[in-house]
Amino acid sequence: MTAKLTAVRCGALTTVQDAGRRGHAHLGVPRSGALDAPAMRLANRLLGNHPDAAVLETTLTGCALRPDRAVTAVVGGAPCPVTVDGRPAAWGAPVRVPAGAILDVGTASAGVRSYVAVAGGIAVEPVLGSRSTDLLSGLGPDPLRDGDVVPLGLPARPVALPSAAPWPAPPTELVLPVRPGPRADWFSPAALRTLTSATYRVSPHSNRIGLRTEGPALERASTGELPSEGMVLGAVQVPPDGRPVIFLHDHPTTGGYPVVAVVAEPALAAAAQAVAGTPVRFTPG
C-alpha cells in the first residue's frame, strides 16, 4: 500500500510539478513543470527518486502536509523553516515524517519557491505525459486546496544517498544572460542599449507565466502589429507598456508582442527564486 498526503495548509500557491510537457507546443500546450528545475531534481536525488519525479512547488508561504503513513521527504529550493509536529527539522536534507505527523514548510526566508519531494514521488494521474499543474491552460491537477489529498508512488529501494548537498542561494541580484531575440529589430537602438545597461526590478505581478519587470520602457522602432508567432521559454516579450516580461514555464506558446531578447534557459531557475523588488540586469550572453 502506498501513502497519501493531506494538504493541511496550502499557503499562497502550492502546485504539483515535474519536468513538464514537451512536444505539444503546436497544440497551444505550455511546457509547464518546476520553475526551479535544478532544485526539484536535487530534492528528488536526495531521496533516491527519479530526478524528474513529481514534487510540490510552494510559493512564498510554504505549506503543511500530513502523510497517512511514515514517509521520507526533502524540502529544498527557497530556504525556509521546516518542522515535524512543531519540532525543528532539516531543510535541504531527508526528513522522516511519522504517520499522522505534520510536515510544515514555513515562509521562505529568501527566494520564492520551496520544493517538497517525497520518497516515491507525487502520483497524481499524468496528463499528456506530465503531472504538472499548468496555470495558463488548466492542464494537470488544480492548485492544492486545504484538505486535498494526493497519492504517493512506491519509494525506490534504499540506495546510498548523499547526506548533504549544495543548494544555490536565491539571488539578491538577478543577472540574466540574453541573446538578441527574433524581433530585436522592432526596437530602437536606444532601447537595446537600455535593455542591457539599465537596472530593472522584479515586479510583484510576476507569476509562473512570466517574470514581469519594472524599469525604463523599451521604445519600439516599428509600431506595426506583429502577427502571432511561436514563443520560446525565456523569451523577453515587450508588451505595449514597454516593460520586459520574461516568459517562464506556463507561458503561452504563441503570442503577438515582439520578443526583444531570449534568456538562456539555465538562468531561469534563479529567475524563479527572485522576490519582488530584486534588481535585474540583462547581460549579453
Add this chain to the structure above:
Amino acid sequence: MTGSRTVTTRPAGHRALLVELPDAEHTAAFHAELLRRRAAGALPPVEEIVPGARTVLVDGAADPEALARELSGWKVRPGDEDEGDVVEIAVRYDGPDLADVADRWGVAPDDVAALHMSRTYRVAFCGFAPGFGYLTGLPEELHVPRRTTPRTRVPAGAVALAGPYSAVYPRSTPGGWQLIGAMPDPGRLWDTGRERAALLTPGTRVRFVPADGVAAGATG
C-alpha cells in the same frame, strides 16, 4: 503566394530559430515540409515545431545555427496542401454578433451562415488555449475586426471571427472575437483522454456544416 521562395531565419535564443515566410500559404507549405522531413528522419532532432501566422518556430535544436543554414536553402512552393482529412464541425448560427457581422459583410443575417459554410478552412496555428485553432480560409472582403470591448466570458463552443481567422472556443474564457454561432458539442475540440487530444492541429482542414440533422465527424 505564387512561385517558390527561399526562407529567412531569425535567431530565437540558444536552442531555437524562427523561420519567416512571406504569407500564410508559404507558412503552411513550409510547416508541412518540416513535418514530412521529420517523419522521414531527414531533420536534425528538434523538440517543438510551432507554426504561427507567418512563421514557424523550431525549438529544442542542438545547433540552431547549423539548422538555420540548412533551412535557408529550402525552396518552398505552396499549393500541395489541399490533401488529407477534412474535419466537419456542426454549427448553430445564432451568435450575439451575427447581425453586426452581416452588416459588415453587407448581407442579411441568414446569409452569414451560408457564406461561412461555403469555404474549406485550414488550421494555420494553435494557441490561446489548448485546442484553440486559428483557421484561415475566409477571403479578405469577409475579414472583420475584433470587438472594441472584449467579453469577459465567451462560452465554450462559440464560433468566432477576427481578422483573417475563424475559430471555435474549446472552453469558456474571456475573448474579443465576433461570435456568430455555437458548436453544440465543444468537448470534441480537446479531450486529453483521447490519443490525439486536439481535434484541430496545424494543417487540419475544416468545414463548418449545419448543426441540425447532420452527423458530425471526420470524413475522408
